[in-house]
Amino acid sequence: MKTDCCENKLIIPTGYMGSGSSAITDLICEFDGYEADNGTFEYVFLHCPDGLFDLEDKLLIGNNSMRSDEAIRSFEKRMYELYSNKYWWVANYKKRIGREFWKYTKDFTESLVQYESEAYWYMQERIDFLKFLKLGFRALIRNVSRGKIVIKKPLEYKIMRTSFVTPEEFYEKAQKYINNILKCMEIEKKNIILDQMLLPHNVYRAEKYFDDNMECFVVNRDPRDVFILNKYVWTRNGNPVPFPTDVKEFCGYYKRLRAIEKRCDNIHVHIIQFEDLIYKYDEKVNQIIDILRLDETAHSKKKTMFNPQKSINNTQLFMLNKYREEAKIIERELPEFLYDFPYINSTDVEKSF
Known part of the structure; x- marks a missing residue:
């Protein structure tokens, strides 16, 4: 299912927590006409x-009238939090996306709803102390009036909304929603870069939601450097990623993390090795130029935002003697994810960033 797509590009850099996907954002921002506001x-x-993918799963897998009501309300609640919360670092969409985000969200959910009912289900009947008092008063009035006066039951909300959309209906409406955002x-005026709009584990969904103007770059990175940086640099600086800091636990975690990925053959999803951006800089830049169908002259701000001579300090930290024992365990347990460095680079963890 496709609609007419905008000529401008949507770039989505993504990765595996600390794998260096921001390097793609920085690099592509060096090209004329590409912005990450x-x-x-x-x-x-x-x-x-x-989010939207959870809504998809709830409405298209094992759906029923009660599940769809919960799915739509949970989605609206989360989107409103992202829209209105100024202090949550992943939110404030009113400013970062635009004031119409919430309008488009409501338009989308209303388009999904096919039936409304004043009947209620147990999720509407959840009891707190105030509702308990109201129920007691309701029972008292009913008994005193001998059933002639019946006060409506206190509910969390009044109307139950139901959606039995088909996959074709859902994806058509969802793509319209994303296009509006x-x-x-x-x-329509410029190419845009939206970091982490997809994750490696859900890029297989992309073809259902995006037109051919989307290009997603999934960034891999040698797990030895990821482990070292997270344990000894990012955690120390108060910016850890949720990987175990015990090296054996890390290996098991990382192996399972990568094993649960679904295969994706989308021609608009590109696997990029972080280290290649440094050690094979010219080759990878040319690859990106080809993907974006650009001229070499468009790279007018070359190395002003992503400088391989600087970023090389974020690689091969595992070669330092103080980290070698842990690195050897990763080398033994995760050989398929290691990068084959063309040469040894001497660096210091204090030069990393």
């Missing part, structure tokens, strides 16, 4: 808990 701000509304961000 909010830098490496992470746009999570598709894949966050109760992109228009909010002026994709």
